[in-house]
Amino acid sequence: MIINGHEYTKEEIFEALKMKGFTLLPFIYQDQEAAFMGGVDFFEVTTKCAVKGYDLPALKNTWDKVALKEFEKTNTTKPPLI
Incomplete structure (x- = not known):
């Protein structure tokens, strides 16, 4: 996964x-994709x-979404050149 332009492993x-106080819990959910002849496969x-x-575990707090929220630095102001 890339955060702030650097690649990090899952581990x-x-x-x-x-270290930031989060607990990692397993989470299983069903997703769907389009299937042949207009059907849907789950x-x-x-x-x-x-x-x-x-x-509680939910789609909004999967580890990758939380990592981006916690560690990605978004600098909305233009830094000075000098």
Whole structure:
């Protein structure tokens, strides 16, 4: 995963999230994709969620979304050249 222009492994991100007080919990959900003849196929996705406190695992707190929210630095102002 790339954060702030640098590539990190899953293990590095998991360790950093744990150091920030997150607990990583398994999370399984169903997703869908278009199938032949206009049908829909459902398939199971297994991932981990990074939660704190009384948060429950959900699609909004999968480990990759939380990592981007916690570690990505968004500088909206233009830095000076000098």
